[in-house]
Amino acid sequence: MTFRYLLFYKPYGVLTQFTDASGADGGTPRPTLKDYIPVPSVYPVGRLDRDSEGLLLLTNRGQLQHRLCSPQFAHPRTYWVQVERIPDAAALNQLRNGISIQNYRTRPAKVKQLSAPPPLPPRDPPIRYRKTVPTCWLEMTLTEGKNRQVRRMTAAVGFPTLRLVRSGIAHLRLQGLEPGQWRDLTAEEVKALHQLLR
Structure with a gap:
């Protein structure tokens, strides 16, 4: 399996998930990550409220996602x-x-x-x-x-x-992205991410 690590600049008003349950219930659908990120099977590491903006890390590597969300690692x-x-x-x-x-x-x-x-x-x-x-x-x-x-x-x-x-x-920064843009992490960023979890 090829692991993916993405950085996304979440705009204001976007849900930190790929589906919106309120839209399925007949309500007005709200923007989600699916509207911006066409990469399958990646999931956000942690959350940002709908009314917050900025850096979001996504990956398909479950172990990394679990470790970064765990309070004991305190990144x-x-x-x-x-x-x-x-x-x-x-x-x-x-x-x-x-x-x-x-x-x-x-x-x-x-x-x-x-x-x-x-x-x-x-x-x-x-x-x-x-x-x-x-x-x-x-x-x-x-x-x-x-x-x-x-x-x-x-x-x-x-x-x-x-x-x-x-x-x-951690060492990842928002600079270089505009709201709604995403990119893959560089090899150096991924390496530093793994070192963070040792």
């Missing part, structure tokens, strides 16, 4: 997060040290405020702006992936997430 995932208002040092330290959300304490995270917005195309549809409320961008690197964790973390310290883009999975 880093990096996000660019646009939040409402400007977090102060206390809020950033809370995010770094771990906070309690839904009876769960998050692991320590790397968090920094970006001096300028990251190089991203405009979102379609655009985020909700309020003229009197500033926004800023954070870069957050987590080693866990609880459901809607980044959004819950920023909300818990008083700075709701407006836009969320995953920019990195």
Whole structure:
């Protein structure tokens, strides 16, 4: 069997699956991975919410998929997060040290405020702006992936997430892809991925 490893830039509004059950029930079908990726038998490693964007790794290698999704291996995932208002040092330290959300304490995270917005195309549809409320961008690197964790973390310290883009999975980066584009990993990227799991 030939193993495939793909990187995909998931656009806003796309489901991280290849079928949409709501469309089968007579509802309006929503965009899925099938609308973008013509490669058979590959599956996403982890998930991105429908209202999140960015890097998604797909493979047909089940063992790799299982290992990367397992909390015990704690591989880093990096996000660019646009939040409402400007977090102060206390809020950033809370995010770094771990906070309690839904009876769960998050692991320590790397968090920094970006001096300028990251190089991203405009979102379609655009985020909700309020003229009197500033926004800023954070870069957050987590080693866990609880459901809607980044959004819950920023909300818990008083700075709701407006836009969320995953920019990195371990050593893999979003650069070079536009929303809706995918590519195969290079041999060097695959080798580094396997070394990560040793």
